[in-house]
Amino acid sequence: MNCQVKDELVSRLIALNNKLNLLSPDLVHGDEERAEVQQQRESLYAEIKHHRTKGHEGKPCPAAKQV
Numbered sequence: 001m002n003c004q005v006k007d008e009l010v011s012r013l014i015a016l017n018n019k020l021n022l023l024s025p026d027l028v029h030g031d032e033e034r035a036e037v038q039q040q041r042e043s044l045y046a047e048i049k050h051h052r053t054k055g056h057e058g059k060p061c062p063a064a065k066q067v
């Protein structure tokens with residue numbers, strides 16, 4: 001079963017991962033930016049976890065197993 005919300009959360013996660021990969025360690029403010037993206041990724045993880053377990057009016061997401 002598909003879930004559009006889950007798909008969107010996952011694609012946001014992939015985008016953040018890509019962004020993280022593109023941040024070069026040589027950048028002057030690279031560390032700060034990486035920390036920021038990592039923080040965004042953590043809160044997105046929490047959002048995904050919440051959606052998986054209670055995202056559908058308090059019920060688990062039917063697409064959770066595909067995440």
Ligand SMILES: [Zn+2]
Nearest residue numbers: 003006055061
């Ligand atoms: Zn869902």
